[in-house]
Amino acid sequence: MxxxxxxxxxxxxxxxxxxxxxxxxxxxxxxxxxxxxxxxxxxxxxxxxxxxxxxxxxxxxxxxxxxxxxxxxxxxxxxxxxxxxxxxxxxxxxxxxxxxxxxxxxxxxxxxxxxxxxxxxxxxxxxxxxxxxxxxxxxxxxxxxxxxxxxxxxxxxxxxxxxxxxRTRPPSEGEGLIVVGSRSHPSPDLAEYLDKLNVAKLSPAGSALKFCQVAEGKAHLYPRFNPTMEWDTAAGQAIVEAAGGTMTSLDGSEFPYNKENLRNKGFIVKA
CATH class of the missing domain: 3.30.540.10 (Fructose-1,6-Bisphosphatase, subunit A, domain 1)
Structure with a gap:
């Protein structure tokens, strides 16, 4: 009892x-x-x-x-x-x-x-x-x-x-990646990063809607190398993680918030 x-x-x-x-x-x-x-x-x-x-x-x-x-x-x-x-x-x-x-x-x-x-x-x-x-x-x-x-x-x-x-949709074995990237903030580091991957399509998009594309299975990956601010990423991260994806710092560590300096470093969002 x-x-x-x-x-x-x-x-x-x-x-x-x-x-x-x-x-x-x-x-x-x-x-x-x-x-x-x-x-x-x-x-x-x-x-x-x-x-x-x-x-x-x-x-x-x-x-x-x-x-x-x-x-x-x-x-x-x-x-x-x-x-x-x-x-x-x-x-x-x-x-x-x-x-x-x-x-x-x-x-x-x-x-x-x-x-x-x-x-x-x-x-x-x-x-x-x-x-x-x-x-x-x-x-x-x-x-x-x-x-x-x-x-x-x-x-x-x-x-x-x-x-x-x-739900997020991880790529199938051998499937080319659908990647979303910033429309207004392109980065040479992104091109270097993607050169090492099997990318089928790179779609530019604006704002936190890139997180949402990963969350609803329309994209596999959202890498970001240019700086953002904490309010740019928090809601999108919550949605991606609730949909089964992940968001980490570039080195794979937990992405930090409420820092003394609210500027973010790079991150990777994965389905």
């Missing part, structure tokens, strides 16, 4: 955790869609581009999306701090103590947004102990929503349809 009770308690704890994560996925999906709507509103009326201190571009859409996300997350989860690309003035002394936080890119792919090629998205990740445990990526021009967490797997929803589970 004691064993049965212990098993029931363990099952209930897992069920409670799964329910909490599922509820959060639903809430973050609402937030991401709202942010996407704010981005599209700016896109439709026109916008100006300015450069931030680091020379990276920012638009009214970045700011509008960040305001939507920050407000809605604070209403839903007032006890969970937020680290966003458009709100990084938080000291490392403070955030190094965080055990849980949201890592947000309000508009991932600003250069793609400026080019108006549709390859931009909203990224929201839940971080626990500096690991991405849940991710939501929303592409507003395609009305496509990707979600993922370890408890329930990874899913895609097209134009508001019911979520469909997605």
């Amino acid at each position: 004691l064993l049965i009770r212990l098993l029931m308690v363990t099952h209930n704890r897992r069920s409670d955790k799964s329910f909490i994560m599922q509820n959060m996925i639903k809430n973050l999906s609402i937030v991401a869609r709202s942010a996407g709507a704010a981005i599209m509103k700016v896109r439709n009326k026109g916008f100006e581009v300015v450069n931030k201190a680091d020379k990276s571009p920012v638009t009214e859409a970045d700011i509008a999306s960040n305001e939507v996300i920050s407000y809605q997350l604070a209403q839903m989860y007032p006890d969970i701090p937020i680290l966003s690309e458009e709100g990084t003035k938080i000291s490392y002394t403070d955030r190094s103590k965080w055990t849980e936080f949201f890592l947000v890119d309000p508009l991932d792919g600003t250069k793609e947004f400026i080019k108006d090629n549709g390859e931009f998205c909203v990224c929201i990740a839940l971080m626990r102990k500096n690991r991405p445990v849940l991710g939501v990526v929303y592409a507003p021009t395609q009305d496509t929503l990707y979600t993922g967490c370890a408890e329930s797997g990874a899913y895609v929803s097209l134009s508001g349809s019911s979520p469909q589970q997605i």
